[in-house]
Amino acid sequence: MHILATEGLTKRFPTVTALDSLTVGVGPGVTGLVGANGAGKSTLIKIMLGLLPPSSGTARVLDLDVGTQGERIRRLVGYMPEHECLPPDVSATEFVVHLARMSGLPRTAARERAADVLRHVGLAEERYRPIGGYSTGMKQRVKLAQALAHDPKLIFLDEPTNGLDPRGRDEMLHLIRRIGTEFGISVLVTSHLLGELERVCDHVIVIDGGRLLRSSAITEFTQATQSVTVEVEEGTEPLAERLLAAGLKVSRHGRTLLVGVTGPQTFDAIRDAAVDLDLCLIRLEQARHRIEDVFREEEAGV
Incomplete structure (x- = not known):
């Protein structure tokens, strides 16, 4: 109705x-x-x-x-x-x-x-x-x-x-x-x-x-994506460099990183990098679409 x-x-x-x-x-x-x-x-x-x-x-x-x-x-x-x-x-x-x-x-x-x-x-x-x-x-x-x-x-x-x-x-x-x-x-x-x-x-x-x-x-707007959001207390830049060197797709958004997930090994790589760099991991969660993505898609002609 x-x-x-x-x-x-x-x-x-x-x-x-x-x-x-x-x-x-x-x-x-x-x-x-x-x-x-x-x-x-x-x-x-x-x-x-x-x-x-x-x-x-x-x-x-x-x-x-x-x-x-x-x-x-x-x-x-x-x-x-x-x-x-x-x-x-x-x-x-x-x-x-x-x-x-x-x-x-x-x-x-x-x-x-x-x-x-x-x-x-x-x-x-x-x-x-x-x-x-x-x-x-x-x-x-x-x-x-x-x-x-x-x-x-x-x-x-x-x-x-x-x-x-x-x-x-x-x-x-x-x-x-x-x-x-x-x-x-x-x-x-x-x-x-x-x-x-x-x-x-x-x-x-x-x-x-x-x-x-x-x-x-x-x-439907906020369904999970094939990415994971990573936030550390300090050391965002060296973590991004380490993950990029491991062949992962990484983009930085302020204090957080958006890392493309290719399989369970992605989470292992993030964990190992944080441990090797002695970083305090604050957040590791599945990224989700947001409403503003609709406007980005429109601007891009998707």
């Missing part, structure tokens, strides 16, 4: 084509939509919400047509926008209650729901303070809370980690994963930070210049 699907979806603006014949389907769970800034991610979400008409092609969300049933889609879907959009002079509670009521919840139910979602995103204590005094991380949490206020079946999160420090990004990603696993709400999350999506998503869609590059389960 698809929670959203497009067929030949195209959106042209006077100077740019934001989406170019995009055909893709998204199932339940947490799906990542990855691409560089300007790749068409935000445009796709706005079309899915019925806020922006496509130039051609079709799109459906929860089996509803975006062209004719946009209002109904917006009642069933939560949306966390990328840009700053919060009123500074009201509290988080007032704001979330207001949007919950706009989604059709009665006043009492809206207040109860607002308290629940603000507690869920970690704003139980601060929810009565004016939003203008919030940090960037707290404001992102308010935007997430309002997207959940009406108990949607699906939420669109547009660059939810923007402006956050590493700890704030980790906490936001943990919240997103919980939404998809514990609460059973499907999630479409956009990001230009590839590593983030590998951490939280079940499925990833890669687009570039409005075109689909790949749509796959995350396990």
